[in-house]
Amino acid sequence: MSQRIHPLDSPDDFPTPPWATRALLEHVIEQARYTQQLACLEPACGAGHMVKVLQDYFGKVTALDAFEYGYGERSDFMKEPYQAGSFDWVITNPPFRLAEEFVAKALPIARRGVAILARTVFIESVGRYNNLFSCHPPSKVAQFTERVPMVKGRLDRSASTATGYAWIVWEKGSSDPTRLVWIPPCRKKLERDEDYPAAKSTRIVTEKQFDEKELPLAAVHSR
Numbered sequence: 001m002s003q004r005i006h007p008l009d010s011p012d013d014f015p016t017p018p019w020a021t022r023a024l025l026e027h028v029i030e031q032a033r034y035t036q037q038l039a040c041l042e043p044a045c046g047a048g049h050m051v052k053v054l055q056d057y058f059g060k061v062t063a064l065d066a067f068e069y070g071y072g073e074r075s076d077f078m079k080e081p082y083q084a085g086s087f088d089w090v091i092t093n094p095p096f097r098l099a100e101e102f103v104a105k106a107l108p109i110a111r112r113g114v115a116i117l118a119r120t121v122f123i124e125s126v127g128r129y130n131n132l133f134s135c136h137p138p139s140k141v142a143q144f145t146e147r148v149p150m151v152k153g154r155l156d157r158s159a160s161t162a163t164g165y166a167w168i169v170w171e172k173g174s175s176d177p178t179r180l181v182w183i184p185p186c187r188k189k190l191e192r193d194e195d196y197p198a199a200k201s202t203r204i205v206t207e208k209q210f211d212e213k214e215l216p217l218a219a220v221h222s223r
């Protein structure tokens with residue numbers, strides 16, 4: 001099984017397929033908890049694939065990233081000062097090497113909650129238990145039943161992966177023990193053609209069309 005290893009200053013640019021963000025809002029966070037009246041921060045927005053979905057659910061979405069992707073504003077989440085309670089939600093797919101630090105920083109910023117998409121193995125580790133989970137247990141760990149393939153630097157609808165992913169959510173005001181929930185199969189329902197860059201159009205010429213001369217010669221030669 002492959003494992004991602006990145007240098008410490010790597011952007012860790014693995015864009016989130018939009019259907020996986022819709023799954024959070026449709027299947028994980030109770031719908032009464034977010035509305036068009038609320039403000040959301042996406043502090044590691046990359047090329048904006050998560051932000052564009054969040055904009056369908058929140059009234060205001062602030063998009064920032066430490067690196068340049070031609071989307072949002074430049075800001076290093078680890079260095080930028082924020083007022084406590086300055087956003088309702090902080091939602092992102094953080095760089096994995098900084099995921100624990102992102103959550104610790106996001107918790108005081110969020111009035112209502114924090115949600116991160118992470119490899120399921122994020123919930124392992126003595127270090128994360130000691131530093132984060134023991135003092136700030138998430139309200140929900142929502143495991144994808146389907147795989148969420150992510151590819152470096154681009155969205156690829158046909159990619160595959162052996163890695164499991166989960167949404168890990170801290171809902172403010174919840175004192176219940178952490179709930180493990182499953183995100184039901186939903187990719188087919190939540191995925192849209194327009195989520196992906198248009199594939200280069202290729203004309204497929206069938207034997208029948210060729211025989212019956214339904215196409216100009218140039219089209220046939222360009223197969």
Ligand SMILES: C[S@@+](CC[C@H](N)C(=O)[O-])C[C@H]1O[C@@H](n2cnc3c(N)ncnc32)[C@H](O)[C@@H]1O
Pocket residue numbers: 010011012013014015016043044045046047048049050064065066067075076077078092093094095096098
């Ligand atoms: C896994 S990608 C996710 C991108 C986007 N959130 C999405 O879901 O499509 C992680 C992102 O974190 C950004 N990043 C890395 N370190 C950062 C930091 N210190 N502050 C803000 N963004 C950072 C990277 O540039 C990259 O865009």
